[in-house]
Amino acid sequence: xASRAAGSSAPTIVDVAAQAGVSIKTVSRVLNQEPGxxxxxxxxxxxxxxxxxxxxxxxxxxxxxxxxxxxxxxxYDPSAAFxxxxxxxxxxxxxxxxxxxxxxxxxxxxxxxxSQVERVVSALRPDGMVxxxxxxxxxxxxxxxxxxxxxxxxxSPGRQAKGQASVRMDDVHAAEEVTNLLISLGHERxxxxxxxxxxxxxxxxxxxxxxxxKAHGLGLDPELIQQGDFTFQSGVDGAHQLxxxxxxxxxxxxxxxxxxxxxxxxxxxxxxxxPSDLSIAGFDDSPxxxxxxxxxxxxxxxxxxxxxxxxxxxxxxxxxxAQPLAESDLHRVLxxxxxxxxxxxxxxxxxxxxxx
Amino acid sequence: xASRAAGSSAPTIVDVAAQAGVSIKTVSRVLNQEPGxxxxxxxxxxxxxxxxxxxxxxxxxxxxxxxxxxxxxxxYDPSAAFxxxxxxxxxxxxxxxxxxxxxxxxxxxxxxxxSQVERVVSALRPDGMVxxxxxxxxxxxxxxxxxxxxxxxxxSPGRQAKGQASVRMDDVHAAEEVTNLLISLGHERxxxxxxxxxxxxxxxxxxxxxxxxKAHGLGLDPELIQQGDFTFQSGVDGAHQLxxxxxxxxxxxxxxxxxxxxxxxxxxxxxxxxPSDLSIAGFDDSPxxxxxxxxxxxxxxxxxxxxxxxxxxxxxxxxxxAQPLAESDLHRVLxxxxxxxxxxxxxxxxxxxxxx
DNA sequence: CTGAAAGCGCTTACAG
DNA sequence: CTGAAAGCGCTTACAG
Numbered sequence: 001x002a003s004r005a006a007g008s009s010a011p012t013i014v015d016v017a018a019q020a021g022v023s024i025k026t027v028s029r030v031l032n033q034e035p036g037x038x039x040x041x042x043x044x045x046x047x048x049x050x051x052x053x054x055x056x057x058x059x060x061x062x063x064x065x066x067x068x069x070x071x072x073x074x075x076y077d078p079s080a081a082f083x084x085x086x087x088x089x090x091x092x093x094x095x096x097x098x099x100x101x102x103x104x105x106x107x108x109x110x111x112x113x114x115s116q117v118e119r120v121v122s123a124l125r126p127d128g129m130v131x132x133x134x135x136x137x138x139x140x141x142x143x144x145x146x147x148x149x150x151x152x153x154x155x156s157p158g159r160q161a162k163g164q165a166s167v168r169m170d171d172v173h174a175a176e177e178v179t180n181l182l183i184s185l186g187h188e189r190x191x192x193x194x195x196x197x198x199x200x201x202x203x204x205x206x207x208x209x210x211x212x213x214k215a216h217g218l219g220l221d222p223e224l225i226q227q228g229d230f231t232f233q234s235g236v237d238g239a240h241q242l243x244x245x246x247x248x249x250x251x252x253x254x255x256x257x258x259x260x261x262x263x264x265x266x267x268x269x270x271x272x273x274x275p276s277d278l279s280i281a282g283f284d285d286s287p288x289x290x291x292x293x294x295x296x297x298x299x300x301x302x303x304x305x306x307x308x309x310x311x312x313x314x315x316x317x318x319x320x321x322a323q324p325l326a327e328s329d330l331h332r333v334l335x336x337x338x339x340x341x342x343x344x345x346x347x348x349x350x351x352x353x354x355x356x
Numbered sequence: 357x358a359s360r361a362a363g364s365s366a367p368t369i370v371d372v373a374a375q376a377g378v379s380i381k382t383v384s385r386v387l388n389q390e391p392g393x394x395x396x397x398x399x400x401x402x403x404x405x406x407x408x409x410x411x412x413x414x415x416x417x418x419x420x421x422x423x424x425x426x427x428x429x430x431x432y433d434p435s436a437a438f439x440x441x442x443x444x445x446x447x448x449x450x451x452x453x454x455x456x457x458x459x460x461x462x463x464x465x466x467x468x469x470x471s472q473v474e475r476v477v478s479a480l481r482p483d484g485m486v487x488x489x490x491x492x493x494x495x496x497x498x499x500x501x502x503x504x505x506x507x508x509x510x511x512s513p514g515r516q517a518k519g520q521a522s523v524r525m526d527d528v529h530a531a532e533e534v535t536n537l538l539i540s541l542g543h544e545r546x547x548x549x550x551x552x553x554x555x556x557x558x559x560x561x562x563x564x565x566x567x568x569x570k571a572h573g574l575g576l577d578p579e580l581i582q583q584g585d586f587t588f589q590s591g592v593d594g595a596h597q598l599x600x601x602x603x604x605x606x607x608x609x610x611x612x613x614x615x616x617x618x619x620x621x622x623x624x625x626x627x628x629x630x631p632s633d634l635s636i637a638g639f640d641d642s643p644x645x646x647x648x649x650x651x652x653x654x655x656x657x658x659x660x661x662x663x664x665x666x667x668x669x670x671x672x673x674x675x676x677x678a679q680p681l682a683e684s685d686l687h688r689v690l691x692x693x694x695x696x697x698x699x700x701x702x703x704x705x706x707x708x709x710x711x712x
Numbered sequence: 713c714t715g716a717a718a719g720c721g722c723t724t725a726c727a728g
Numbered sequence: 729c730t731g732a733a734a735g736c737g738c739t740t741a742c743a744g
Contacts, residue, residue: 010478012737023715028739036713055478059424060737062415063720069479070458077440080643084436091461095472100480102456105447116451122366122411123425124456232647258647265649268624287436288644291588291614293621368721379731384723392729416721419736 011052020048031056058100062125067318069099071311072126072150074117074135076108081287082303086132086155089304093311101311102126106141108134117144126150128314130307133157133199136166151317153310158200160331165313167306169336171201174299175208177338178253178281181297183216186346187251187279189224191242193263195255196229205255205283224249228259235262243270243278250347251279257286260296264343279344285337294342302334309334367408376404387412414456418481423674425455427667428482428506430473430491432464437642438659442488442511445660449667457667458482462497464490473500482506484670486663489513489555492522507673509666514556516687521669523662525692527557530655531564531609533694534637537653538607539572542702543635546574547598547605549584549591549615558586561611561639580605584615591618599626599634606703607635613642616652620699635700641693650698658690665690 017024022041029037030045037045048054062068071094075083087103094101104120106113121129121144128151135141136154142164145152154166182190192209195202213220226241228234235254239262242249254260260282264274272278274294282289285300309332316322373380378397385393386401393401404410418424427450431439443459450457460476462469477485477500484507491497492510498520501508510522538546548565551558569576579601582594591610595618598605610616616638620630628634630650638645641656665688672678 014737024738025715025740026713029714032739038713041713053474053478055475057419057481057737058479059415059418059481060720061739063413063419063722064737064739065720066739068415077444080437080440083440083443084433087439087459088433088461091459095460098479100458100460100476102458103443103447104451104456105444118409119411120456122409123414123454125413125415261647265647268649286644287642288617288647291617291621291644292648293624370721380722381724381731382729385730388723394729397729413721416736417723419738420721420723421736422723 010057011054013054013056016045016048016052016054019052020045066320067127068125070124070126071099071101071314072120072124072129073101073103073132074106074129074141075103075132076106076135079284079286081284082132085301085303086130086307089307089309090130090311093308093315097311097315099127099311099315106135108138113138114140114144117141118148121145121148121150127318128152128311130155130310130314131157133201137200151314153313155306155310156201162327163330165310165317165325165330167310167313167332167334169301169306169334171204172208172211174336174338175205175253175255175283176212177208178283178297178299179209179212180216181338181340182251182253182279182281182344183212183218185251185279185344187249188218189221189247189249189251190218191224191226191238191249191252193226193228193235193238193242193252193254193259195259197227199230202230202255209253228255230256230258232258232262232265235259236266237262239263239266243267243272249278251281251344253281255283257282257284257289257296257298260298260343261288261292264292264296275343275345276348279347281344285339290341297341297344298339300337300339302336305334366413367410369410369412372401372404372408372410375408376401422676423483424481426480426482427455427457427670428476428480428485429457429459429488430462430485430497431459431488432462432491435640435642437640438488441657441659442486442663445663445665446486446667448660449664449671453667453671455483455667455671462491464494469494470496470500473497474504477501477504477506483674484508484667486511486666486670487513489557493556507670509669511662511666512557518683519686521666521673521681521686523666523669523688523690525657525662525690527560528564528567530692530694531561531611531639532568533564534609534639534653534655535565535568536572537694537696538609538635538637538700539568539574541607541635541700543605543607544574545577545580545603545605545607547580547582547594547608549582549594549598549608549610549619551611551615552585553583555586558611565609584611586612586614588614588618588621591615592622593618595619595622599623599628605634607637607700609637611639613638613640613645613652613654616654616699617644617648620648620652631699631701632704635703637700641695646697653697653700654695656693656695658692661690 013024016027091101132155137158156168226238228238252263282296282298285298289296369380372383447457488511493514512524584590584594608619638652638654641654645652645654
């Protein structure tokens with residue numbers, strides 16, 4: 001591996017000050033966009049900065065000042081796509097603001113997770129932390145962060161704690177819309193597969209489904225509701241249950257795409273044509289959702305926008321003139337997107353009771 | 357958002373030294389595991405460190421010393437799964453060694469990508485950088501990094517530059533093994549879909565395919581070789597070409613899973629049963645590969661192990677007593693894993709020429 | 713509008 | 729085996 005650059009080391013604030021004929025304090029003012037610098041002086045400093053390609057060193061700023069210009073992202077990977085999306089939004093927003101994103105992958109069930117968090121925080125002193133599920137619902141993690149005084153924004157947390165900033169999408173409404181779509185296509189017997197019972201989104205999505213069904217006077221047949229756990233296999237299992245009913249559903253709405261793909265696989269093995277014999281809808285817009293035939297009707301979560309918003313909130317709160325946010329501004333809800341693709345259509349025959 | 361913790365600030369090295377009745381230099385020695393500290397003194401210091409929950413502040417260590425304890429990860433996201441895998445391996449290894457991972461998502465085609473890199477490096481002064489494709493093959497990125505003197509490890513680079521550390525898997529051999537598997541099942545007419553022509557892996561995988569075919573005296577029929585670009589759609593297109601041949605292949609080997617999924621979708625639309633009418637093999641073990649029916653036979657890249665190794669090399673090179681690596685130790689090749697699943701089987705009939 | 717001084721919390725030479 | 733001093737490169741009060 002190449003050894004470290006030898007020769008003249010990088011320019012410091014002292015070099016810039018000397019070259020520009022001002023004090024280092026003035027250079028600091030210009031760089032931090034503080035008021036009270038004569039326009040002419042400012043320009044002169046900026047010119048020298050450009051000439052020397054001067055870049056302030058983060059460690060020095062961090063040690064001397066109150067900010068580290070570091071935002072932390074804590075995650076425990078359920079879905080690669082989710083993490084990648086979060087990161088995309090977060091790193092871009094960080095760069096725009098001169099911050100940097102430090103990521104740490106933690107195991108949600110680690111017995112010493114609180115000390116792991118504490119360790120990271122006291123070494124890095126990040127200006128804020130973004131937490132993703134399920135870590136954002138882990139009391140030990142939240143406690144460790146609270147004790148360290150690190151500002152946090154939770155992404156799609158289960159419960160919305162008072163005073164705790166969060167960013168989410170409207171799961172209930174999105175699930176309602178998916179259900180409405182199926183109903184509008186003519187489906188009446190709609191199977192539903194719930195997500196993992198310990199995850200907040202599961203309840204919310206079921207709620208949306210139930211709302212829409214009731215609103216159309218369709219009622220909730222317990223026979224058509226299966227408990228899943230967000231895995232492909234639980235989708236397969238749920239589908240086998242639903243499709244063995246005396247009166248089969250003409251559509252199945254799974255609480256996420258992995259389970260919807262399980263339903264699709266099960267239907268194909270049973271020789272059912274999708275969507276003509278069975279419509280299928282998912283949730284998440286996972287990469288695989290568009291890599292199967294037929295591509296899945298699903299809901300796209302604005303994951304990168306949510307992350308961008310989370311970072312935005314942390315940076316804003318970090319400014320010296322920041323005002324504490326009102327409770328109503330602490331919880332942001334971002335718009336989702338309904339993606340209608342080829343896995344859903346009107347039921348082949350009238351949705352009457354018949355056996356195949 | 358919660359305000360910063362007030363009250364007594366975190367303990368510093370001075371507090372530990374005072375409490376332990378030694379100088380700060382001794383505390384520093386113990387913490388950095390430097391030699392020349394009496395065992396009794398060491399224990400005493402460690403005891404106080406634990407009592408006070410003292411954690412050295414990264415910015416201070418970084419400013420005073422030669423190391424920043426930061427490793428950078430530069431990526432331009434082609435595949436979420438790849439990035440997630442890299443990160444998993446990298447963050448875990450970093451944590452074990454007391455380092456932290458800073459990630460930056462860059463656009464490979466950005467005209468100012470060199471200055472973006474330069475900016476990140478001069479602010480952070482990371483002790484090393486991990487580069488993933490295609491950034492690891494971007495001359496502007498490599499040049500900026502070289503000029504800054506930042507040690508780099510490239511993951512799966514296209515060309516293996518002399519003196520430039522890299523980590524990869526053996527694409528050629530893996531593709532050979534996949535092809536051998538198909539041949540051993542009885543396939544003779546095997547279609548191949550190449551990856552994007554500007555990516556190094558494409559050529560390597562084709563090479564492996566060609567090697568195996570020739571080794572078995574099967575030759576390379578240009579009619580059975582399609583150019584793809586690693587996208588689902590190019591897999592669909594390639595499949596349509598291959599399956600419209602007068603004499604259809606009985607198996608298709610696609611250079612990655614996304615294309616293999618395209619082949620699967622195309623086959624299903626044409627009414628072909630997979631694998632009995634057509635065997636399909638992919639490459640990458642993408643999440644979707646096991647979320648379809650039938651699940652894909654594919655190759656798992658040891659992405660997280662590769663990232664772990666890359667970080668390992670950077671950390672090792674960063675030690676004060678580090679020796680420059682010999683050329684042969686600069687390039688690591690990690691073992692892959694062949695995953696034989698249900699998308700491949702023996703051809704239904706003898707692989708004779710027939711029309712369906 | 714501008715600057716001289718002190719200090720952030722460590723590590724690096726250098727002594728003993 | 730241990731320590732006193734200097735210094736890393738910035739920002740923070742405080743003056744003028």
